[in-house]
Amino acid sequence: MANIISGTELASVIKKDIKQETDRLSKCGVTPGLAVIIVGDDPASKIYVNNKKKACEAVGFYSEEIALPADTTQKDLLAVIDKLNKRFDIDGILVQLPLPSHLNEKAVIGAISPKKDVDCFSPFNVGRVMIGDYRFLPCTPAGVMELIKSTGIEISGKNCVVIGRSNIVGKPMAMMLLNESGTVTICHSKTENLAQVTSQADILVCAVGKANFVTADMVKEGAVVIDVGINRNEDGKLCGDVDFEAVAEKAGYITPVPGGVGPMTIAMLMKNTLTAAKLNASAAMKKTGKK
Ligand code: NAD
Numbered sequence: 001m002a003n004i005i006s007g008t009e010l011a012s013v014i015k016k017d018i019k020q021e022t023d024r025l026s027k028c029g030v031t032p033g034l035a036v037i038i039v040g041d042d043p044a045s046k047i048y049v050n051n052k053k054k055a056c057e058a059v060g061f062y063s064e065e066i067a068l069p070a071d072t073t074q075k076d077l078l079a080v081i082d083k084l085n086k087r088f089d090i091d092g093i094l095v096q097l098p099l100p101s102h103l104n105e106k107a108v109i110g111a112i113s114p115k116k117d118v119d120c121f122s123p124f125n126v127g128r129v130m131i132g133d134y135r136f137l138p139c140t141p142a143g144v145m146e147l148i149k150s151t152g153i154e155i156s157g158k159n160c161v162v163i164g165r166s167n168i169v170g171k172p173m174a175m176m177l178l179n180e181s182g183t184v185t186i187c188h189s190k191t192e193n194l195a196q197v198t199s200q201a202d203i204l205v206c207a208v209g210k211a212n213f214v215t216a217d218m219v220k221e222g223a224v225v226i227d228v229g230i231n232r233n234e235d236g237k238l239c240g241d242v243d244f245e246a247v248a249e250k251a252g253y254i255t256p257v258p259g260g261v262g263p264m265t266i267a268m269l270m271k272n273t274l275t276a277a278k279l280n281a282s283a284a285m286k287k288t289g290k291k
Contacts, residue, residue: 040070092118143264164207
């Protein structure tokens, strides 16, 4: 039976450290601030935004939710971002995705100052991850990396397989495993002989969005299996991409859903916001000549 990697526990340790550092910073007059923009009233997005707000409170950050109507124009949304870019009390700006279809997601993300892009979705920050010279890492893959590292298993030289090639999860995930010297294969909807590829993986990351997609025959004995997927099964229960019960019999380590990658994503968002606050504070000090 696999060891279960608890994202809930790991995230709580990380958030405790962040809280301690926030307390230290606030003594110097710096309180990290996160602005979350939500457009429309998608119920899932509302839950995600609320969870982020709660996490900010727990670690001592200032947070601000900017709820805009579903018919907000591109121009108005860009104007809101522009104002936030200029505010000194806001270190991180996040636009909850998906946006209503009349809005241009790429242009909206691109309008966030790279210094405040705590989701790390902007082309500039993605490029920095690509060359291994980054200030922020995209939250979900960064959380996955922490989960893998918590097992004590070295990534260097291992066969790492990522299923999924989205800009948010799959691609940056592959890049981050490569930055740690993993031998990385990316699989996607057109991959042939998927099970043959995945069953070679020492580390398998699944980000597909289909319940029970990864079955035991697709997994190598003793592998680290990280389940990024968030789905509902036929009973309406939250589940990942991995057939958990069967794969847990074969894997060495496995993350549950819920309680795996999800809490880590939020912890990494807090980490990025803290990093942004420290960078912004030191830039402001340089400007005023303070030490
Ligand atoms: P996406 O829909 O953008 O990408 C899914 C990927 O799966 C695609 O690249 C596609 O090529 C691949 N795919 C689809 N069918 C396949 C098949 N038959 N064989 C192999 N590959 C196949 O989704 P995403 O944004 O990358 O998210 C993936 C999952 O992760 C979703 O369930 C999403 O809800 C979840 N997610 C979780 C978190 C978290 O914090 N836990 C964060 C982001 C996304």
